[in-house]
Amino acid sequence: MVKHSKKKSHVPFRLNILFLSVFLLFSTLILRLGVIQIVNGEEYQRVSEQTENVTAESTAPRGKMYDRYGRVLVDNNPEFALTYIRTQNTKQAERLELAQKLASFIEKDTDDVIDRDLKDYWIIANPEEAKAKLTEKEWEEMESGDAYQLQIERISDKDLNTIKNDPAELEVAAIKRAMDNGYALSSQTIKVGLTEDEIAKISENLGELPGIEIQADATREYPYGDTLQTIFGNVGPIPRDELSYYGLRDYERNDQVGISYLEKEYEEYLKGQKEKLTYVTDKSGEPIGEPEVIEGKRGNDLVLSLDIDLQQEVEKILDEELRDARQYGATRGYVVMMDPETGEILSLAGKEYSKGEFKDRTFGVIGDAYAMGSTVKGATVLTGYQYDVIKPNTVLRDEVLYFKDEGKKSSYTANAMGPITDLVALQRSSNVYMWKIAMMMAEYDYAPYESSSYDPTAYNEFRESFSQFGLGVKTGIDLPGESSGLSGGSNDFGKILDFSIGQYDTYTPVQMAQYISTIANDGYRIEPHLLKEVHEPSDKENLSNTVLYQHTPKLLNKIKMSEDKVEHVQRGMWMVMNTKEGTARSGSYFESNDYVAAGKTGTAQIGDDYNLTLVGYAPYENPEVAFSVVVPELNDSTSGKVNKKIGGRILDAYFDLKDEAKKPKNYEETKKEDLD
Template identity: 60%
Template sequence: MIKKNIKKSHVPFRLNILFLCVFLLFSALVLRLGVIQIVQGEDFERLTEQTENVTAKSSAPRGKMFDRYGRVLVDNEPTFTLTYIRTQNTKSKERLEVARKLATFIDVDTDKVTERDLKDYWILTKPEKAKAKLSDKEWSELKPKAAYQLQIDRIKEDDLKEISDDAEEMKVAAIKRQMDTGYALSSQSIKKGLTREEIAKVSEHLDILPGVDIQADAERVYPYGNTLETMFGNLGQIPEEQIDKYKMRGYDHNDLVGVSYLEKEYEELLKGQKAKKKYITDKSGKPMGEPIVTPGKRGNDLVLTVDIDLQKKLDSILANQLRDARARGNPHADRAYAIAMDPMTGDILAFGGTKYDSSENEYIEYSYGTLSEAYEMGSAVKGASVLTGYETGVIGHGTVLYDTPILIPQTEPKASYTKMFSINDLTALERSSNVYMFRIAMMIAGYDYQPNTRGIPWNRNAYDTIRYNFNQFGLGKKTGIDMPIETAGINGGYDVLGKLMDLMIGQFDTYTPLQMAQYVSTIANGGKRLQPHFLKEVHEPSNVNGLSNILVEQFDTNVLNTLQMSNSDIDRVRNGLWRVTNGSRGTAEDEFIGADYSHAGKTGTAQVKDDRYNLSFVGFAPYDNPEIAISVIVPNMNDDGNHVNQRIGRQLLDAYFDLKDKPKPSSPAESDADEDAN
């Protein structure tokens, strides 16, 4: 019997189980979608309208500045600031209401309220009167912006008196002005330096002052008064033309930044990290819930190269010597400058300027003139002149030249202060011979000098040759100091042969006191032109008094260029400068008698008018192992024999060595006590 194959008509059991699972999962998915869409739909729709990209920031204290021995020069004084943060949908009338309430709790300065501010405030607070400024036809025909401007134009002085004559209204207008200055969700300062009473009143009513807060803040203070105050620099609003640049670096429109000198130069190091409040807002911009707060951080602390004790001594020396010079019959002498720097590192040890303020009859701090004002420095540059003679090959060690007046056609006789006759290079430096330098200049120019002989050719490229060599010392070039501005002095250009000769004795081009300090440092250290600098170290901010041990950055000595001159040439000139302060006929020998340290230097007298002289001095000590190099300039003296330049130089060097091994006071009070004891 043949068996037939019979097909099974039912689905295998395991496949049925699979179908059932798929069915159950699909049902659960449908159910879940239904719950999301029907039950939770409104909640999720609201969530989709939220945004998390709005962050409010508040200021953070800047870093402090210390002197080289860790004494605070620029500090932060704790204060409290009233701030306001407006949301994107806050109306002007709502801000006005808050301003009116605040005006009952705080006092504010109204001086910054402008006429335009008052007009805007008048329109807001006098809506009916403001509407009446335009006719119905004008309201219907003009666009809102044009209509508003026409209202502004038609507001009269008598209208504004309704506000300006009311002290309380002016307070409200001033507060409202500050509230409107910022933009949405930016922290805007309403008043800095709240009193305790104001803090208490505002704190009690914060629940009715939406957007208002009280924040801990800090203001710059200077424990040593106005000492070096101008070099520290100032804070101010971001300049309008630089707003975009600062915004790209994370700044807000209303931030205070360094706008001059060290505050500006080291803005990125000094600025703090702001505290941040991250808001979740709805579609209309209204914050929802509590913000996420990120704490701020104070800026880094700077250790400067200056010794504040030496700086105070320098300020006193300059003021006293300038006062004495004026008392001796020099009414045009209204300023004096001096700089002390470490010739081996470029550290600025002291940096002083004093100016006589005739309107107040007092002597004021004027240190920035040391890098912004340039003068004819006179014979103080002759170290560079002799080295230029060596380098160009027109003189050598011991070359003898004849010092008698130089007679060039159509030029006044050019002479030294006395006839020195046959002298060599060292004597020329010791006695400060002009004629020796004149002859070097003429030889560089290829001028075969014969008294009163016309028509002798000379090479005008000698100007370039001399300036190139002077530039190697920093004379006529910016020093590279870590400041946002400095001048390079004035290049007198190209002129007659007589002016070329003047260039060699420092009476044609002009140089800054800082350039002169860099120049003498280059000779003192054996030929390296170093970048002068104020920054020594950068430290992490400390939560206690004093510096933290965490070093962020350290300034390394920066050699800008090395002289092409040989070591023997530089040593020869160094010896010549030693003779200036030590030789029997040295021009500064009298002022340096009795010093208990070895020294060298060069005096300078530049006649700038018939009866006016710039008196300068450069020097360094100790002679064999220099620790300090100085430059001094007192312009516009009537008496070229006053020696005020030399006295300042001697007293500054004395002060350095007197202070060198003494304990360093830790505060201004201790420093003042030490001075009183002395």
């Protein structure tokens, strides 16, 4: 019998090693837990009671605006503002007490306080009387929100008059209202523009004014006075109907924003980067330690396409010529000047007569629309080409027309012009030539004193064609509130005749500038614009070298015809201003040695009034400036030729000033560095 040797097992030894390792790990864990609990327990307890970080933001100055040569148009005027930051635990009664103290140190405007604000204030200021507005049963049965709303409803006019009739109390209410805006640990502006005396008083008492700070702020300043102020726009509180829009973009309710024109259009560029204070708070909402500070900075700077020297001269010319035209009933006038190739607006001006003087109405260049008269005849001729009812040099007879329903119609001249080409029709401003284009488009079979059927779709064809030039549609200019003008509401045959000579639909002055620019630019319609560049803010007087954005010309469309046909119409517009029978020739308004101009005059009769208009461009061979002039609602068909006087003088001003612009020191060197 063979005996087998018994194999020795190693399992117990391995288990021992495992048990030892587990023991050591648990010992280390218990030791670590002991350190955490005994040694660092207090610190970890404090950390565990902290909540999320809360950030408070302070206002920052807006960016500046410059003209095309770097001259400051809109600046910031340094001021001091009174601000308030409340904690989450600050009670209403404490804020009321603080507002009462502040009222003894500052003067606060109360114009923005509404009745609802006063009701909220009355409840806080009169707690016992406010409680008595509800019965004990109502207090027991109603939710707190419903009870408060019922209190508000039961506050009488008599109750509010106790505040309204007490200026000191009303001032406290206004301060309290400003303090209550926004959220806890967010900076609320109570007053901008503190006086030296107010700053001194508050500084002496800051120890008893928790949450109150005096901060540097700025209001808008205009080195050129009222010039273009309406177009620059205004800054103010966020409008109530836009609170949601701005709220989604991290604005506070009491932030100041651009509320009109360029300030509003370029809010995202102009707004400053706020200083941020990040607090760590405990569970009760109280700050722990000092906040982390991220410094703010001024908003970005805009360089506009405007030439302020030209702008001031245009406004002066417009004012002087409108004053002379007061004898003809002149009450308004407009001018727009732009580069037809780039769309850059060089000048835009509007004036309106009020209380013995002409005041600014520049916004009217985009918002006021008028029948423009014969200035649109270039578009009518080109529409005739597009629909193949005429060709360049087509001869039509200018004659007296007799319609069964519209009666006798003729051009403005004493005698009929007879057979004329399209060029002569533009030169001498023949109405009959344009009417015949309209009749052919409408398939109207003209016979004296007889009526005929017509195709009303010609209206749509005309409007579609005119829209290619920017007439009857928005131009795309970078200003909010632009009007597209008004389309006539009737499709009667007689109205299509009026349409063809500019006496039916209405257009704005900026549409007229884009229209003539499209012709000057060989049929290419460019979007007009005021913004040229955006620069980073600079601590120096001059612009920063860092360009964040540079505008490039935006082509909107090319009109639907060959350039040779556009050039043909350009020739007709040259004849308007440079030949003996041209309607703009008389008076020698465009006989400068510095340039050769082309354009078209216009007179629209609306009832007993006349709108005098003029569009043009120069130099004829290589256009660099196009313009529109509109002087509406005059009482005479010639009215001293005010449209031609303004047109001639603004062109002279452009060519006199274009090489003499007063550029700031080192501006050219700065631009050269940018290009390099």
